[in-house]
Structures are given as structure tokens and as C-alpha cells.
Amino acid sequence: VLKEKQEQELEKIAELSKEDAKNILLDKLKDDLVHESAVMIRSYEHQLEEEKDRMTQRILSTAIGKASSDFVSDATVSVVQLPNDEMKGRIIGREGRNIRTIEQLTGVDVIIDDTPEAVVLSCFDGVKREIARSALEKLVNDGRIHPTKIEEAIKKATKEVDKGIKEAGEHALFELGITGVHPEVTKVLGSLKFRTSYGQNVLTHSIEVGHLAATLAAEIGADVKLAKRSGLFHDIGKVLTHETETSHGLLGAEFLRKFGEKDLVANGAESHHHEVEFKCIESVLVQAADAISASRPGARRETLSTYIKRLEELEAIATSFEGVESSYAIQAGREMRIIINPAIISDDKTTILARDVAKKIEENMQYPGQIKVTVVRETRSVEYAK
Template identity: 50%
Template structure:
């Protein structure tokens, strides 16, 4: 019983304690809630104040942006108004100008109408006068027919016949005089143009040959170039196509070949091999191939530099390459590129003197011998003038240039004035003394032969071959040769030269007979 009471009392105590705790907790929660409400009200109040501040700031920013946009808009409007005002001013000026022009045109139209009326009035007056003149002329013709007993057609026929005979006689005399003057003037002008052209071109003499000398530091290098059992020199000759002569000439090796390109390839290859020191067949083939590529690039560069120096534009790359290859070709000992440059300059000067197109003439002069550098064996059988013309046609050159190239040795007909200019300049460049070794030798011999032919006739005292063998002046003894005999002697010498000699162009034979009366005063 007592334990039960104790338990009940404990339970009651616990219940009372729990109730008290709950009461105290409820009071504390109420206080917490009140504090929370107070804080929330404070936060709301602060948030409301901050919102108002932000709202005011945004309103101020919006007003500032509005004012800024308004100012920019007003500036744009002012600019547009200014442009519109300028356009209106220009329009007013145009309207004023148009009104002025209209008034002027109206005045001119009025004047034109007055002039037309005056012209019509004058025309009517002249028509009346013409009718009166025709009537008067007709009456006078009738009177003349009655007086002369001839009709107008018969009189006209007789007058025309008489005038025709007189005019024919006068015309023949005038034509003869004009032809003689034209021949004299043409010869003088042609001689003047050719002489001026030659004088304005400075050229060099021929220096090309068929051998090159490769200098070495010592004769020990010769053995290395020959190689064991001659392997190196055979490989070099096979790769380059050049004959290599190793003889007793001190510190020199001779390279012999008609093709200057091959000789140059061999010379440069030898230089590279000797400088490098490695000389064997495989190395030789490698160096020769590299050198050939180097020469090809150099040929193109030479062609480009040549056309630039001469002021020639628009030349096809293949033709530029052919021009570059001409440096390594020679004709009778004369370098082909030097000859072609010289002909181009001569053509340009001569065409300018004659009032023709100097650029086309210079172009034709440069290309006239490109057929001398063929690429294949088949092309070598074609005459170089025809081959050059075919190349020029293939690569788009103008017809006058193609004709000049093909006709400079008279293998086709000349169709333009450029063609004879190229032919003449080619002859000037190739036939002048010293241009070609063979020509130089034959030139000296031709001078001797001309003088010997003259001395073969009786009465000849002196003979001089002048003007590069183009003229032979013969001085005769006046006691043995008369004036009639001098003319006959000139003809006989010219026929002898024509029969016995071969020469370019023509030879003029001049016989000079001088009569002197000499007395001595003692």
C-alpha cells in the first residue's frame, strides 16, 4: 500500500512537473513569437524604406537616360534639318539655273527661227537668180552655136581632146621630174637613216668560240678528274656531252663542244666537283643534274632581264626562255643574244626615224633569230626563219612580227614595212667588220680581191675599196684613159666583180679621171 502510494505520488509529481514545464515552455514560446513578430516588423519597415530608396534611384536614372536620349535625338534632328536645308538650297539653285537656261534657250530658239526665215528668203532670191542665169546661159549657148556652126556637145568634145593632149604631155614631164627628185631624195634619206642608226648603236666584236678553258690550282687535280682507269672523266663526258681534253697544258683543262650550254654545264660542274673534293661517277651525275637545273633557271632569268632592258612587254614565257638560250648560241662566232639585242635596238631606232611603231620593230628584231635555238632534231631541219615564225605564231605574236621573222631571209613574202627594217638591221649587225670572225676574214679578203680586180685593167693608177667593201673607187691615168673609156672601164670592172666574186648586197664602182695642166714658172 505504501509502495503504491509512493508510486502514485511519484506519478502525480511527474505530471505536475511536466505541466509546469509545459507552462514555462509555452510562456517562453510566446515571448519568442512576440520577439520574432517585432523583428519581422522591423525588417519589413527597413525593406520598405530601402525599396523606396531604390525606386527613387531608378526613377532618377530613367530621367537621366531620357534626357540623354532626348539630347541625341535633338542633335540628329538638327543634323537632318541642316541637310534638308542644304538640299533645299541646292534645289533652289538648280531651279534658278534651269530657269536661266530655259530663258536662254528660248532666246536662242527665237534667234534660230529668225535665221531660218532669213535663209529661206535668201534661198528664194538665189533660186530666182539661178533661173535667170540658166536662161541667159542657154540663150548665149544658142547664139554661139549659130555663130560657130557647132553644137555644144561637139565643141565640148573638141575642147576636151585638145586639153587631154596638153595635159598628157605636161603630166609625163611632171611625172619624170617627180620620179627623179623622189629617187634622189629617197637615196639621200635612206642613207641618212641607216648611217644615223648605225652611229647611235655601240657594239662589241665577236668573242665566242667552241672551247672553254678550266683553270686548276695544280696538276694533281688532273689525276683526280681522270679517276682510276679514266672512270671519272668518262662519266663526266657521258653526263655533259662535252669532250674534256687533259693534256700537258699547265694548270688548265680544255672543254670542247659546239653547244655553249653543255660547255657551261661542264665548266660549272667541274668547278663544284674540284671545290668539294669528292669526285666519283655517282657524285658527278648528281652535280651535273643540279648544274643543268641551275643553268635552266639562269636562262629564264637572262631572257627576263633582256626583255626588261629592251622595254618589251607581254612576251610568252616560252619565247622568253628561247631568248635566254640565245646567250649560249653563236653564229659565225657572233653571240646570238648580243646580235639579237643589237638588231632590236637598230630596228627601234630605224622605225622611229621612219615614223613606224618602234615597239613592234624592236620586238621583231629581238625574236628574228629564235629559230636558231631548236628544241628537237626535227626542228633543226627547218630553216631558222620559218621555225622562228612558227614559234611566234604559236605563242600569240602579232602578224607583222611573225612576217618580219619569217621574211628576214626572203623565204616568204614581206607584207609589212617592219619586215625590210628587220632584214636591213640584221645585215647591218652581221655584216659589219669585226662582228663575226669568219665575216672579218672574208671582209679583209674581199677588199683585197676588189682592188686586185681593178688593177687587172689597163690605165688604173690607184684603187681603194671603201665603205666596208660596198664601193670601189678607181683612179685612172688621164693620158691613157679618156672620158668615154672611163665610163666603159667602170662597167667592165663591175661586170668582172659580179662574175668572179661573191659578196652581200651590191658594190658601187666609181672611176675617177683627173686632168691636170702643169706649167713651171722660172
């Protein structure tokens, strides 16, 4: 009874009921708790942000340290050493027939200048340049240089380069410990040895991305094997882009699925330039590893890739016409040399074809100066004396 009287007296003095006082106190406590909680949350968020940055730096530095490798930015020229300067005249041949045959069969510019005891081969396509280099070295060592011998040397060099491409693909798989790969995928992977992206060798870049992606996966507990495999194959579409306008990422993913690679492996190729959504964390790691490898100072050269793309566009325009067997952009893109099938295109039509190609180049491309279009029609008659 006394307690009730005291409570009633307090309510009169405070002009508040017991229930109202309780609510005011609870509201005050609630406000204090919300404020303290907000302060604590902000503090924890700040700590987490700092910890996240530290962990990210540690993971990336660990990955980069483990996958450190030397890069040499590939140029678009190869040099063939000669035993003496007299050999230059034999390479040129009577009225330039030898040098003309080499250039027509390989699509490579053969540059013979004042450089002592050396011939320079220039071409944006690494495979063509390597075939020409190997063939020319064989001819120089043999000493007999004439059109028939040149054809034989180029055929032999082509077989050797094809074998080297296969071995390069197998070596890349062995280095990363990847098995169960279709032979066609191995072959295309090896072809990346002769491709560059902004001056960076694509096969070396792909191997590094495989190492980086695997290390990143190990650091965060993701699938190391999937990240490594997806990283190695992420740029495989760059070999296949000559025949189509599809991006190398999408083209590579389609190619990988066709030859039995899992969907998540193909996703690493198609998503590393954000063209398709990431399907797994490993694809995100491939994209991060690709960015790390490409952004390292000195790894890439922007202007070289732009130049190569222009030459590829020139060749694609020429080969889009019926009857064209092959086309080569030479003289740094200032001349197009087109080899045609004589059974399809007559002598009279060669002039029309040259004009049509030149017109299409004018309509579809921007370039300084002018581009010379040369159409070559060669008829051969072969008979054997028995």
C-alpha cells in the same frame, strides 16, 4: 570684113587654112611642153635619188649609232683553271673513269694537255659546254671527284644553267622594254645566249636587231614597238632547229604564234630570209636590221657555223635510231659517242647499231678522214640497305 579678108589672104600665101595653122602651132607647143616636162622630170628624179640616198644614209647611220654594241665572237672552248697540276690526275680518275663519266654525261670533250693548271672543255653546243664548265668548277672546289659526285655536280649545274637562261631572256626583254611575253618564249629567248651564228652570239645579235629595227621605224614613222618586238624574236627558231629540218625562220614564227605573239610579229621571223612575203613595213625593217648587224666586219665567222652544222648533223643521224638516248659528236667530229637504253638494245645489237649508224653517216655526209662510232651500253642495278 577686113579681118576676114586678111585671114583669107594669109591662108593663100601660106597655103594653109586657119584651122591647119592652129593645129600646127598647138602640135609644136605640145612637143615643146613634152620635151620641157621630160627634162624637168629627169631633173626632179635625179634630185629625188640624191635626196633618197642622203636620207637612207642618215637613217641608217642614226640607227647604227644608237644601237652600237660590242660583239665577241664565241669560240667552241671553255677553260677551267685548276689550283695545281695534281688536280688533272684526279679529274682523269682511275683508268680514266672520271673523265669518261664527265664526257658521257655532258657530251663535252675534256682536253687535258701540257697547259699548266688548266683543263679545256670543247663542244659546239654552248649549253652543254656551260654545264660541263660549271660542274667541273664545283668538283675542283669540292676536291672529291668520283662518278657519283660527278653526276650530282652535273645535275646541280644543269639547274643553274636553266636558271641563267631564264634570267638572260628576262634581261633582254627588260633592255628593250618589251612586256607581255609568254614564259616559254622568254626561256627560249634566253637560250640564244648559248647559240652562235657564224661566231656571232645570237642573243646579243637579236637585241641589236631589235634596237636597229626600232630606230629605223622611228626614222620613217613606222610602228616602233612592233619593229622592236619582231626584231628581238626574229632568230628565236635557231634554238628549236635540232629536232626538225624546218628553217629557223618558219619554225620561229610557228613557235611565236603558238605562244600568243601577233601575226605581224611572227611575220618578222618567217620573212627575214625571204621565205615568206612581208606583211608590213616593220618586217622589211627587221630584215634590213638583221643584214646590218650580220654584215658588220668581224661580227661573224663562216667556217665556225659550217663546222657546227656538221656536228649537229652527226648527232641527228645517231638519235634517229630507236633505243638511242643521247649522242655526242666529240673530237671535232671525228668520233660519235652514242648512249643507248639497255632495256631496248641488247649487247649483241650494239655492234649492229654502230655499223648502221656508220653506214648512214657514209651515205648522208661528206667529211675528211674517218669517223669512229662508239656505242655505250651501261646497265645499273640499284638497291638500298635499310
